[in-house]
Amino acid sequence: MSVAELLENKLREQFCVNFLQVVNESHRHHVPRGSESHFKVTLVSEAFAGQKLIARHRLVNECLNELLEGPIHALALHTYTPEEWQKRAGEAPKTPNCVGS
Template identity: 50%
Template sequence: MSVQETIEHKLSQELEPVHLEVLNESHMHNVPEGSESHFKVYVVSPAFEGQKRVGRQRTINRVLADELAGPVHALSLHTLTPAEWAAKDRETLASPQCLGGAGK
């Protein structure tokens, strides 16, 4: 199973999201072709009701602890309740281009 598939599976099992997007953005960074190290994740789940942003991120970090300790270098999290997601008109944001990091 790829890193992306593992992230999708774990978050689906743990949070039962109404919307889940896991985007591999490694190609936008200074990493070897085919890398799975940089991800943007949108999770919309009733499990986030009553939680502040830090609590939601801690939940994700706990679920993905093995991936964060291994292959995942960067994880951009967008954690929303269904009501918050609806209020944003289900809009996702484009990521900025990498400025090169250590490779420049």
């Protein structure tokens, strides 16, 4: 199973997911071809209602602790409630280029 699949499975097990997108962005960084080390996660869940951004990220980081200690080097998190996601018209921020790219 790929790292991306493991990441997605863990998030789906932990959160009642309205929307989940896991993007392997390793190719945008200076890593070997085929790496699975840099990810962008967009997660929409009612679990984030009433939570500040840092609390949301802590919840996700706790869920993914094992992967963060191992294969995942970088994780860009975009966490929203369904209402916030709707206001964004279903769009997460674009990822900036890697420094030095």
